[in-house]
Amino acid sequence: MSSTNTPTADDVRAELEAWLDDNWDESLTVRQWWKRLAPTGYAHPMLPENAGGKGWGRDLAAVVNSVMAERQVLGPPSSGLGWMLAAPTIAAHATQEQIDEFVPPILDGTVGWCQLFSEPGAGSDLAGLGCKAEKDGDEWIITGQKVWTSGGQVADMGMLIARTDPDAPKHKGITYFAFEMDQPGVTVRPLTEMTGRALFNEVFIDEARVPDANIIGGLNNGWAVANTTLMFERASLGSSGKKPQSATPGEKGKALDRPVTDFAKKVRSEGGVPALGPGLWQHYVDLATKAGKNTDPVLRQELVSLWSLIEINRISTLRAKDPNQRTGAEPNIGKLNMSEMFRRFREVGLTILGADGMLTGDSDTTSQGAVAELALFSPGPSIYGGTDQIQRNIIGERVLGLPREPGPEKGTPFKDLVKNA
Numbered sequence: 235m236s237s238t239n240t241p242t243a244d245d246v247r248a249e250l251e252a253w254l255d256d257n258w259d260e261s262l263t264v265r266q267w268w269k270r271l272a273p274t275g276y277a278h279p280m281l282p283e284n285a286g287g288k289g290w291g292r293d294l295a296a297v298v299n300s301v302m303a304e305r306q307v308l309g310p311p312s313s314g315l316g317w318m319l320a321a322p323t324i325a326a327h328a329t330q331e332q333i334d335e336f337v338p339p340i341l342d343g344t345v346g347w348c349q350l351f352s353e354p355g356a357g358s359d360l361a362g363l364g365c366k367a368e369k370d371g372d373e374w375i376i377t378g379q380k381v382w383t384s385g386g387q388v389a390d391m392g393m394l395i396a397r398t399d400p401d402a403p404k405h406k407g408i409t410y411f412a413f414e415m416d417q418p419g420v421t422v423r424p425l426t427e428m429t430g431r432a433l434f435n436e437v438f439i440d441e442a443r444v445p446d447a448n449i450i451g452g453l454n455n456g457w458a459v460a461n462t463t464l465m466f467e468r469a470s471l472g473s474s475g476k477k478p479q480s481a482t483p484g485e486k487g488k489a490l491d492r493p494v495t496d497f498a499k500k501v502r503s504e505g506g507v508p509a510l511g512p513g514l515w516q517h518y519v520d521l522a523t524k525a526g527k528n529t530d531p532v533l534r535q536e537l538v539s540l541w542s543l544i545e546i547n548r549i550s551t552l553r554a555k556d557p558n559q560r561t562g563a564e565p566n567i568g569k570l571n572m573s574e575m576f577r578r579f580r581e582v583g584l585t586i587l588g589a590d591g592m593l594t595g596d597s598d599t600t601s602q603g604a605v606a607e608l609a610l611f612s613p614g615p616s617i618y619g620g621t622d623q624i625q626r627n628i629i630g631e632r633v634l635g636l637p638r639e640p641g642p643e644k645g646t647p648f649k650d651l652v653k654n655a
């Protein structure tokens with residue numbers, strides 16, 4: 235252990251290796267493993283200690299990820315929006331009582347969350363949302379429609395933002411609730427994407443209820459709380475580095491009672507295709523070599539350009555870890571890099587495989603369907619978590635100090651704004 239309270243990367247590696255030697259067991263179910271992992275702090279090391287984490291920065295959390303990925307153990311429930319967004323937001327804004335109620339079931343994966351932000355008329359202009367919350371005793375009655383709700387069909391709880399004061403300016407009359415999905419008045423309808431899957435849903439809320447005690451971060455302070463969630467979303471989507479496999483949290487995800495080995499070793503031991511990054515790049519080089527295209531100068535140039543983008547993203551992520559190097563735009567830049575990487579991986583993959591790249595399915599296709607999957611999914615990353623244009627607006631206005639976009643007076647009450655204009 236180093237002389238300060240913060241351990242070194244070597245300390246963390248050694249400590250976690252020893253813990254895994256004693257505790258990783260391939261005969262466990264996902265539920266049993268996550269229950270064992272949750273109280274150690276390794277399930278979400280960046281959370282503060284009062285929320286079940288270790289209070290470590292991104293650099294040490296990356297060491298935990300690396301060790302778990304290298305050992306091919308099942309990682310924490312990090313594929314869920316509870317882990318990625320709700321837990322850090324609650325840790326930052328909620329009372330200790332709320333932290334104790336909501337965070338432990340996120341860390342042990344027994345409760346799954348979704349993000350109830352976007353509406354048909356409020357995406358980029360999220361603060362223009364119309365879903366309303368009206369006080370009724372010590373409860374709120376919620377009515378409105380949400381859309382593009384990823385994982386809504388398997389979520390138990392939602393991070394809901396709703397309008398609690400239409401007389402206030404639009405950013406000031408919003409409140410952030412921890413909202414129960416399984417109740418009368420909530421209808422979740424999956425929306426099928428062109429990948430053939432239904433990642434997201436539309437959610438209709440018709441006089442559903444949420445207790446006063448589930449307000450996170452204070453009445454009418456929801457815009458600040460939602461921005462914390464969005465900041466974690468961009469930082470997480472744009473981050474690079476090795477990550478262990480995960481599984482879907484919550485009972486409805488149907489992973490909890492399956493063996494850990496159904497998920498933990500999926501990629502490497504079954505010869506599957508690696509995730510976006512250096513592993514997939516190497517897979518492309520192998521495919522190009524097999525197809526006899528590795529001497530094509532144009533393809534070589536595209537591959538090197540793609541490698542440069544991966545490296546730029548890696549170095550940007552390193553900069554985000556160093557407080558002396560931060561500009562404040564790292565989450566936005568990381569998110570922009572990620573959506574560019576999706577597009578470039580799609581283009582290079584289709585150049586290598588040609589028509590074969592259109593084939594879907596795990597077997598009997600040259601890339602096990604990975605390139606077709608990428609091609610069909612690649613428009614998504616430039617939209618979710620705030621579109622590429624919105625990331626550029628944020629960098630322009632908040633980091634570079636450029637003039638704000640024209641719009642109504644800042645103090646105009648929400649109810650007096652022109653809707654959908």
Ligand SMILES: Cc1cc2nc3c(=O)[nH]c(=O)nc-3n(C[C@H](O)[C@H](O)[C@H](O)COP(=O)(O)OP(=O)(O)OC[C@H]3O[C@@H](n4cnc5c(N)ncnc54)[C@H](O)[C@@H]3O)c2cc1C
Nearest residue numbers: 349350351352357358382383384614617618619620621623
């Ligand atoms: C795969 C996927 C998963 C998602 N998951 C979730 C989820 O779990 N929860 C959730 O709440 N939402 C989710 N979303 C929704 C996502 O956050 C919104 O789609 C996004 O914010 C854009 O909003 P919109 O679709 O209403 O487009 P709009 O806001 O209508 O934008 C349309 C176009 O206009 C451009 N535009 C809009 N305003 C400006 C401006 N001021 N300056 C420049 N250009 C502008 C946009 O960049 C875009 O190109 C998801 C989306 C996708 C694709």
